[in-house]
Amino acid sequence: GEDVEQSLFLSVREGDSSVINCTYTDSSSTYLYWYKQEPGAGLQLLTYIFSNMDMKQDQRLTVLLNKKDKHLSLRIADTQTGDSAIYFCAEILPSGGYQKVTFGTGTKLQVIP
């Protein structure tokens, strides 16, 4: 199957760390992405991780991948009010010469000042 699941909502205080979790089911995925969507806007690519990596850090963002459990997480350090948005994980599968993207259900992050 290709279901990608996320918890619907996360609320954190400004300055704390946020951890957004994602569970996928297809072990043949090549990459896993994290996108951010602000209200009424398109998707902004935040970071991505190759399926053969365990961790990737990029400034305030840390991605952890547990391939055995098919679990992906995004940690945002020192969360700011500008981080309030919906975050989508996405699983990438090779399909007929291109990448097929399956998005997670999305997690709405609310940052409390």
Place this chain on the structure above:
Amino acid sequence: GAVVSQHPSRVICKSGTSVKIECRSLDFQATTMFWYRQFPKQSLMLMATSNEGSKATYEQGVEKDKFLINHASLTLSTLTVTSAHPEDSSFYICSAEGQHSNQPQHFGDGTRLSIL
């Protein structure tokens, strides 16, 4: 970085009207573009995959005669919603994949379509 431009950003029109949405890759050639639909508070659902110079591949349940896709050049794909009805109201987002398949897709800012 790679930029995808989507136009228009918002459309409000009467039922029965056909609406065309453009998706352009501004600084790279996109061999493949994708069209997604997003209902309020939901995730993105892939509608179709558009390959330059060939017919689009539609996902199951998407009417190809309703949602016409044209990808005539390496930088432009269009989605036309024909004879739009209120149930077609949604947020439509395109993305583009470059010529190297190991690069992430880049998304446009979306088009909010409202059919009265």
